[in-house]
Structure formats: C-alpha cells, structure tokens
Amino acid sequence: MSMIGGRLARTVGLAALLCAIATVAAADDGRGLRRAGDPNRVSLSGLSSGAAMAVQYAVAHSGSVEAVGAVAGPQWGCADGSLSRAVNACLCGRSALTPTIDTAHRLAADGAIDSLVSGRPQALSRSWVFQSPADETVTVGSGRADAAFLTAFIGAAASLDEGNAADGSSRAGHGIITPDGSAACAADDREADFVRRCGAEDNVGKMFHSLFGAGAPYDPSQRAPQVPESEVWAFDQQSLIDRVKAGSPALANDHLNPVWLWSPDKSTRRRNFDMAPTGSIYVPPACRAAGSACRVHVALHGCKQDARQFARTAGYNEWAERYRTIIVYPAIALGTPVSAPICRLPALDGVVDAAWIEPNPNGCWDWWGYLDAASDRGRHLTKQAPQIRVLTGIIAAVSASAAD
Template sequence: MKSLRSVALCALALSVAFSFTQVAQAADALPSYHADPSETSVSGLSSGAFMAVQYQVAYSASVIGAGVVAGGPYYCAAGILVNTTICMGQVPFMPPNPALMVTAAATFASTNQIDSLSNLQKARIYVFSGTKDTVVHQQAVDATVSFFEQAGVPKSNLLYVNNVPAGHAFIAPSFGNVCADNAPPYINHCAIGKKKYDQAGALLQQIYGALNPPAHSLSGKILPFDQREFAGAATGMADTGFVYVPKSCDEGTACKVHVAFHGCKQSAAVVGDDFYANTGYNYWADTNNIIVLYPQVNASTVPFNPDGCWDWFGYTGANYALKSASQLTAVHAMVGRLLDKSQTQ
C-alpha cells in the first residue's frame, strides 16, 4: 500500500510539474499585429474599472473610450488608503467629490504627467452601476459620471446604466451567478425585460458605435503571454497575461485593441478562465476585428495587495495614476506591442 501511494504521489508530482512546464512554455512573448493605433479602448470591473478610468485619463490622446463597471472617479483615493471607503461609496452621505479629482487631473496634465484633458472631449464612455451592488455603491459611480462630464466629455458621449438590479459583477449573457449576487467570480447574468443583458456588447458599442452581432463560435484563440517582459514582480502583476486574437487579426486585418481589466479576486489565478473566456468580450471581438488584451494582477504581500486588485489607491507608489505608474506603463507597453507589426516574430 505504501509503495502504491508513493507511486501515486510521484505520478501526481510529475503531472503537476508537467502542467507548470506546459504553462511556462505556452507563455511566450506577446506577439505583434497590424492593429489600428486610433482604435484603442479600455474597460474593467471594480478595481479594473478604476484602472480603466486611470488609463483613459492618463493616455487620453491614444484611447478613444472606456467602459466603467462599478468604478469610481480618477485619482479618487489620492494615494491614501483610508480614502478608499469614500471612493467606493461606502460612507453614507459622503460621496466622492469629482471636482477635486478634475482639479488634480488638470494639474497633472499641466505638468505633462498625463495627457491633456482636452482629449476627453472626443472620448466615448460607458458607465454601469447595479442597484444591488453592496461593494461599490451608486453614489461613487455617480461621481464617476460627474467627473467625466466636468473633465470635458460631452453628455452625448456618456451612457450611464444605473437601473439594472445587479450586484457587484460584470454582466454576461449566459454565465455566472444570478443578477443580484455580490459573490465570486463576480460575473452575473441579468435580464432587462425578457432580454439577456450583454454588457461586453453594450460597452463596446457605446465606444465604437454599431457593431456586427457577436459570433456563435470563435474563430480565433486565447494566447497566454509573458508579462514579465513588461512588468517586474514589484508591480504586483502576474507572470502571465492573456490576449484573444480573432482569426482575421492573426491574418493581417488592421484590428482595434481593447483592454479588459479584471476586478479584485478575479485574476486567472483565482477564477481560471472565467473572466477572459466567459464575459462575452471575445464573441463580439471575433466578428468586429477587435483584439482583447487581458492583463493580470495577482494577490501579493510585496507589494501588499491581498485581494489581487489593480492599483487605484497607491500600493505601487505615489505616481500610481500617472503615465509613469508601473502598472499603467506596463499595460501601455503591451498595447504598443500589439500595435507594432514590425515586432512580429
């Protein structure tokens, strides 16, 4: 019996080692494609929504729009951890003050630490807050809408969806928890009337305009890639990121690039492929020539980030919301790689 157990344990160890070897071998360098530099956009849930706002504002000259699902305004925490409860709308009758964030952003822009706020006059923004969200409350998301308006985004370019009885989650048409849940994997399914709500499609069409219907089956593939080329361990970012590449983009079509930021406790290390395979982005991307980048950040002790959140309050440094921030810089470099056909291996 002992020998059998030893053999079984040995086989298990070899299997695990082989699996890790496969992952390591699969995580090659991020390829380059013939992507269109004028068609880059971002979106995210929760900490990923805060990150999408930061990326949109910091790189507004090269980002045409953002989808913000349960996220607060730019630079809300101002690098101070105790401010996060206000920024998540968890302090009754004390919502974030978007005017202060616009002033901060204007100051950063005046010293070229972020792009000019005038670029936001052309941005197209989708914002969502579920009425049953108990993590990031609507008063915080209301402030996000107000921030963008005060920063120059025309009201005609803003779509705010705040009447769906959803919990704290990204809304996929046919995957995840029931609509009102506030629970892992933070992907829910909801219906408006009798129609399934497709959040990926809603935000992508707000950003890009009318799109072809989503694919029924995917022509492309999800590729793991080595994030360490772009971000050291001190950034809190994971070893491996993911990218969905439609067949058309792989064959040379000039494609758009969309960056989808997961939320806290929602990286691949925690929820597997739930976020990068089951949120619906890829099906819209497949029929509309969109490459979807899924960068990853994991829980860590150094830097201290126990829930695997994107840095929207300063755990990587005081410059976390500026173009010089380690996570923003890393993701921007990934986008640059996707846009640079000359780097194709």
C-alpha cells in the same frame, strides 16, 4: 462490419481524435502580442478596480486612447492615496464624494498626464459606465461620480447605464453581466467569479455598441457563440514588467521583514508591481491576417478574480469579431482575498494606510496608490505609474507587426 473494417474505422477515428487534439494544442499561432493593431483605435475597459485602472490609463494617455468603459468602478482620483478613503468613501459611500476634475487638469498642466487642448483630450472622446444601484461593493453614487468626471474631462456626456428592472440588472450584485454568466444576478454572499447572468443583459455588448457602434441600432443577435478556451492564448507579461523594473521605480513596501520586524520589506509579488507573469489575448479570425489593422481593446479584470477565467468568460470575446477588435487581458497576481463583502465590514481607520500592512490582498489594480512610495504620492494617476507603464508596453506590442 468485418473485423478488418472495424479496425480500420477505429484507426481512422483515432487518427481524427489525435488530429483534433493536435489542432487544439496548436491553436496559439505563437505570435504573442505582436498583432499590428491600429494604434489610433485603442480603448480600455474593466470591472471594479479594473474599471478604475481603465479610466486612469485613459485619462493619463488621453492623447492616444479613443474610448473607455467602466463596469462597477469607483470615481477617478477618489482615493487620494488612502486605502481607508478608498473603502469608506469611494466604495461604500460612507462619506461625501467631491469632484476630481481639477486634479486631472492640474496633472495635465504639470505634464504628468497627456496635455489637453482648450481643456479637452486630443483623442479620448467617448465613455460608457455601468453601475447597478444594488451593487454592495461600489455604491451607485461612486459610479455616477465617475460618469460625471468623464463627462467633465472629455467634454461629452458619458453614457451611464444603471441596468433595468425587466432582467434584474438594476438589482445586480457586484460584477460584469453577460448572457453566459455563471453567478446569480443578485448578490448571494457566495461570490466566486463576479461574472453574472441577468437574463439577456450584456454589459460588453452594450458598451461596445455605445463606444464603437457609430449610431447603428444595438442588435444582440450579432453576439457570437461562446469562444472556446483554446482560442484564448497566453502572452508573456513578465518581460514587459521587467522592462519597467529595469528603471527601478520606487515602490511602497507590502509586508514586514520576518527577521527584523522594524524593517519593512517587499515581496516578489510587489517587485513585479503585483502583476502576474502571464496575461491572455483573444485575436478574432478577422484580425489574424496580415494587414487587418484591427482595434485594440484592453480589458482589465476586477479584484478577487482569476484573470484567466475573466478572459474566457467576461463576454468580450463574443463581440470581438463584430467590431474587428483584438482583446488583451493583462493580469494582476491574486493574493489571499478577504472573504467578506467589504462594505459589510466595519469602517477602516487611518491605521490601514500604513504600507507595511498588506495593502492588496484581493488582487486589485492600483487605483488608490498602494505602489506609491512615500516620496511619490499620487503617481498611480500618472503616466509614470508602474502598472500604467506596463500597460503602455502591452499596447505598443499589440500595435507592432511580427517583423518589428
């Protein structure tokens, strides 16, 4: 090759590289949450505390949510506003669980959650639960109790998946399972991202098939290749938090005032309802054109998880195109996590229920009432819960067109 030809080749190669970089940088189309999603096809799911919040939202908004999925989540309404009960009973199974369906019916009768017709939701009709019997963070009894609650509330049997022995998912540790997972299938005391690999087991694939498959056989080959990180875009969550903050909801304190030790106070994180300023969204190609009217699915990460990493790796994006579904990933701000597996620690006593003890170091969604002020206990299960109100704003925005 001549010197001129070599220079030309290098120039062309450099231009191609710069073009590729520019393409990656411009991957986000700048539309944020406004995707004109179908408001009549809204669903939620999550892992651990995210599973709990997904069910809480679906129960509170059962007139507009069509389906819900839970991976390794505790029973709805189990904690009754108590952190000690949340850990001892709902997670670790140290005391008996009791049915909570009467609480849901009472909240519906009081107007705190969507009304029921003949005791049944007006939209919510399908549910799916995964719970590995070997999970050491949420016991199998709590997962089964959650499935029993959903069956009683919806009036249709929840699909309960407890894994299988062939791929080890029946012995999996706490986490969401995907073929691309980075963590070992079984718990190994070195928990990092809680995205596990148990052979070809695929929690999201089976969940979406159960919720949206309309009776067709499950076909794992329809799972798309792993979606590039550049295709998972950020959205402004802070503006939606601020709208709810403008109403000045009462909030529990999360630490002591460092100057006046007897004066409880709230951190900036608490004033943001422990939520992060940004979330993530994946819009599959089939849903990017005007008028696509795709499903909207809200996927909620679990405790101790990096929200952005969950959005990239949990396995939702790879099924989004198959089911024409926009995946939205709201985010909780991570605190300073407790390193040890919680059910291997000593049982908690009632002292930890005082709000001035940091109640959410693991960056969990509010499934036991850590945001509830003393004057408003139980709000976390209702449509007035601050995090639920932010999620409502997110869903409304995803269902809005760019012109709205």
